[in-house]
Amino acid sequence: NAGVTQTPKFRILKIGQSMTLQCAQDMNHNYMYWYRQDPGMGLKLIYYSVGAGITDKGEVPNGYNVSRSTTEDFPLRLELAAPSQTSVYFCASSYDAYEQYFGPGTRLTVT
Amino acid sequence: AQSVTQLGSHVSVSEGALVLLRCNYSSSVPPYLFWYVQYPNQGLQLLLKYTTGATLVKGINGFEAEFKKSETSFHLTKPSAHMSDAAEYFCTFRGGYNKLIFGAGTRLAVHP
Numbered sequence: 001n002a003g004v005t006q007t008p009k010f011r012i013l014k015i016g017q018s019m020t021l022q023c024a025q026d027m028n029h030n031y032m033y034w035y036r037q038d039p040g041m042g043l044k045l046i047y048y049s050v051g052a053g054i055t056d057k058g059e060v061p062n063g064y065n066v067s068r069s070t071t072e073d074f075p076l077r078l079e080l081a082a083p084s085q086t087s088v089y090f091c092a093s094s095y096d097a098y099e100q101y102f103g104p105g106t107r108l109t110v111t
Numbered sequence: 112a113q114s115v116t117q118l119g120s121h122v123s124v125s126e127g128a129l130v131l132l133r134c135n136y137s138s139s140v141p142p143y144l145f146w147y148v149q150y151p152n153q154g155l156q157l158l159l160k161y162t163t164g165a166t167l168v169k170g171i172n173g174f175e176a177e178f179k180k181s182e183t184s185f186h187l188t189k190p191s192a193h194m195s196d197a198a199e200y201f202c203t204f205r206g207g208y209n210k211l212i213f214g215a216g217t218r219l220a221v222h223p
Contacts, residue, residue, distance in 0.1 A: 004154070031209060040120060041215060042213040042214055042215040043155075043213040045210060045211075058210070090154055092154075092155075097210070097211075098160070098205055099157055100157070101156075102154030102156065103154050104153060105153075
């Protein structure tokens with residue numbers, strides 16, 4: 001099993017550009033999550049999904065969108081990138097919502 | 112309000128010394144508590160968890176944690192630190208339906 005995979009690993013965006021962060025898991029988990037990690041701030045939940053076709057906002061959803069058309073994939077869309085979105089983004093999946101398996105992360109810089 | 116507080120953003124120990132990372136929580140429901148570890152430039156991985164039952168839980172790599180309801184604590188310990196334990200550790204708990212709430216993290220440094 002590959003577990004949770006994320007692409008790209010690194011990306012530099014200009015202010016106002018858009019992009020999609022890809023996340024896929026091969027563990028047949030229903031629960032999937034997107035977090036951002038800023039230094040000294042722990043992880044903040046952006047969006048989550050409890051199954052295909054179902055998504056919900058987390059703590060910091062503004063400026064982001066998600067979709068969940070399949071169990072395996074949970075892409076995160078950034079519209080009109082801003083410097084405040086410079087962060088490391090982690091995708092995670094879980095079979096029970098609590099024991100979560102994390103991807104390696106995407107380091108995003110917006111300049 | 113539900114929250115988790117990690118005491119000390121940085122902890123430094125000598126190799127072979129006791130590791131103690133402190134975590135306190137505030138929850139209106141019986142807590143599920145977790146410790147996750149993040150090695151440099153990697154994602155997080157589960158170290159150990161407490162849901163119900165035995166209050167002393169053992170995890171990977173020789174770590175353990177004790178749930179103390181009276182103290183609302185879930186401190187992480189390891190009797191003897193190893194250089195490979197250098198990482199960031201996150202205390203985490205169930206923060207409502209289907210979600211986890213993460214502490215701010217404690218960065219552990221291990222010196223020879």
